[in-house]
């Protein structure tokens with residue numbers, strides 16, 4: 001009898017503990033809910049959260065990353081059709097929304113060293129026999145989208161990261177870059193800024209290379225021994241002057257519909273004017289090694305095995321780029337669930353779908369969770385749930401070219417969104433590693449923590465918020481940053497909570513925040529190396545890295561690792577429910593900036 005009582009007690013305790021682990025606090029304290037509604041909400045969230053599985057996320061990712069799917073291609077269209085089919089299967093009212101936008105593709109890219117010796121480039125990216133995708137000829141050659149075509153032969157100057165202050169220093173040292181081909185390394189700023197500043201300084205052409213100091217062997221073992229960029233890996237990416245305006249360069253401020261009036265190419269202010277192309281460090285090395293002029297200062301030295309000079313000097317380059325500038329169709333996929341109480345109010349959840357290569361990390365590790373959200377909401381609808389506000393799920397196209405699909409859609413619905421959008425929840429890279437992080441407007445930070453308290457970290461089984469906080473404290477301690485960072489909310493000043501970062505730009509929340517003042521957040525989980533953050537996650541540039549994660553880590557062989565498949569999907573779903581289903585006061589307290 002005693003034993004039975006003991007067992008019952010333990011079972012009850014287990015329920016309490018389990019409940020506490022899941023919810024983190026009594027239901028009646030759900031932020032934004034009256035106690036009477038909180039239980040009902042909790043029940044729906046339970047149903048929602050039980051649905052996503054790692055296996056399904058993996059299956060979606062396998063399908064989405066079957067082939068490289070650059071925006072505007074037939075393969076990209078296939079992924080749009082897949083997302084549409086999944087939205088519809090979930091029972092959501094969905095459609096494909098097309099725009100016609102300017103998307104340049106490379107026809108020819110040549111970077112030949114012609115003095116002091118002849119060497120043809122660029123070198124093809126390396127392949128590995130056990131990874132067939134590294135030999136896939138349908139992968140787009142490495143290029144910087146929106147570089148003009150051009151044919152330039154000139155001597156070379158090294159300008160560090162290509163920031164304005166770098167050119168000022170060159171000027172102080174008496175080095176003129178006008179008419180030269182400038183070579184700069186990736187890092188410190190958006191690559192479009194490098195092109196803009198090189199143009200400002202009258203360079204004849206621009207080469208942007210990945211230095212092993214930031215993105216190669218100085219950081220650790222390179223692929224395949226380690227995760228860092230190998231010698232021939234190249235970072236692809238757009239140099240559209242999206243700091244002037246994002247979206248289709250020919251329809252600034254209005255949607256690129258079929259009937260829209262388009263600027264002539266020469267009048268589009270967001271288009272760069274000097275030929276620009278990315279290089280691997282294998283191809284940059286002989287150019288840099290043969291520069292003359294003064295020795296570059298210590299903070300300009302990279303990790304290649306020689307002393308860097310500023311130039312010019314012996315190195316002379318023939319650079320020939322031929323780009324195919326065409327207006328092409330892109331495909332956003334939009335699903336809508338009408339709100340039952342405030343139907344005019346909109347909560348938008350978005351992720352882009354297009355990728356430079358396979359997109360296994362950027363962006364389709366965010367697309368799999370988006371599909372899980374669709375299925376979860378569809379299931380709730382079947383059980384009699386209705387969202388309070390209208391929910392829109394969006395699968396954006398052509399983000400890699402310059403946030404184009406999202407910007408055109410936002411421009412298309414600008415009045416409605418400016419008046420009625422409550423929040424925009426973005427996920428670009430869902431999973432590059434196990435370390436959770438989020439950026440948001442301050443008024444949404446509390447809500448992210450609330451949700452993170454209610455989801456368990458799959459590695460430890462403990463509430464995500466606690467694990468996230470501990471990790472961020474450790475990082476701050478190791479980097480010498482003060483640990484206690486009071487977040488802007490109702491938290492006590494002694495809070496040790498992880499910091500929700502500020503939003504910059506570079507993903508699809510930009511048109512919502514910077515154009516309309518709609519409050520967004522964006523989140524994902526990163527790896528401890530810059531290979532994923534710089535190469536695969538943020539820039540998705542190098543074919544090798546993207547390939548590696550698509551075919552090896554993601555599309556099967558290494559998916560037994562617990563974190564990639566297992567953890568993001570439920571987290572994301574849970575958090576979406578939190579904001580979409582709750583009438584949170586937070587979301588109303590955001591100021592619209594225009």
Ligand SMILES: [Zn+2]
Pocket residue numbers: 352362363399428429
């Ligand atoms: Zn992305």
